[in-house]
Amino acid sequence: AQKVTQAQTEISVVEKEDVTLDCVYETRDTTYYLFWYKQPPSGELVFLIRRNSFDEQNEISGRYSWNFQKSTSSFNFTITASQVVDSAVYFCALRVSGTYKYIFGTGTRLKVLA
Amino acid sequence: EPEVTQTPSHQVTQMGQEVILRCVPISNHLYFYWYRQILGQKVEFLVSFYNNEISEKSEIFDDQFSVERPDGSNFTLKIRSTKLEDSAMYFCASRGDNEQFFGPGTRLTVL
Numbered sequence: 001a002q003k004v005t006q007a008q009t010e011i012s013v014v015e016k017e018d019v020t021l022d023c024v025y026e027t028r029d030t031t032y033y034l035f036w037y038k039q040p041p042s043g044e045l046v047f048l049i050r051r052n053s054f055d056e057q058n059e060i061s062g063r064y065s066w067n068f069q070k071s072t073s074s075f076n077f078t079i080t081a082s083q084v085v086d087s088a089v090y091f092c093a094l095r096v097s098g099t100y101k102y103i104f105g106t107g108t109r110l111k112v113l114a
Numbered sequence: 115e116p117e118v119t120q121t122p123s124h125q126v127t128q129m130g131q132e133v134i135l136r137c138v139p140i141s142n143h144l145y146f147y148w149y150r151q152i153l154g155q156k157v158e159f160l161v162s163f164y165n166n167e168i169s170e171k172s173e174i175f176d177d178q179f180s181v182e183r184p185d186g187s188n189f190t191l192k193i194r195s196t197k198l199e200d201s202a203m204y205f206c207a208s209r210g211d212n213e214q215f216f217g218p219g220t221r222l223t224v225l
Contacts, residue, residue: 045207091156
């Protein structure tokens with residue numbers, strides 16, 4: 001069975017601090033996709049990134065970076081120089097190739113204080 | 115930029131009533147989804163729809179739920195006889211190759 005664990009329920013940081021959100025996944029399948037979504041206070045779900053299981057290259061997009069490590073089944077998300085607008089709930093998700101279902105973690109609420 | 119739209123944004127209904135939630139997916143997408151998020155909790159998969167039929171569904175998606183793509187553009191979720199515990203945000207999503215994009219959600223309140 002597949003599972004996504006986001007052990008950090010809530011994190012508070014002061015603006016300009018770096019913060020890392022952890023995501024650990026479980027699957028026995030060798031081909032799968034990992035995702036991060038942002039849910040700001042307005043409630044919508046915003047797609048941030050997709051990573052294939054066969055591509056372990058880390059990715060950077062502006063202040064956002066993602067560290068994918070198959071050896072530890074982790075797909076962590078780092079925000080550099082956090083801003084108040086980064087305050088949101090962040091969800092990690094998993095989809096196994098050949099299936100349709102996306103499995104979400106429980107989310108991490110990030111509060112960035114001015 | 116194309117986006118998924120959902121109507122209504124908020125639906126209030128009495129227990130036992132039927133509701134239909136509507137979604138317009140991104141036009142060239144082939145895979146369609148409904149998810150549920152009870153307030154403050156995680157996003158839960160309900161059902162996926164591909165090639166005019168249900169491709170996968172969760173344990174939550176029991177006989178009181180149904181989905182339909184009546185006219186090639188709309189994608190609907192029907193709840194036949196609503197219960198108090200159906201109160202949640204319902205998100206529609208559509209997927210092209212791999213990225214899945216969500217609509218803004220419909221907040222369903224069952225009284």
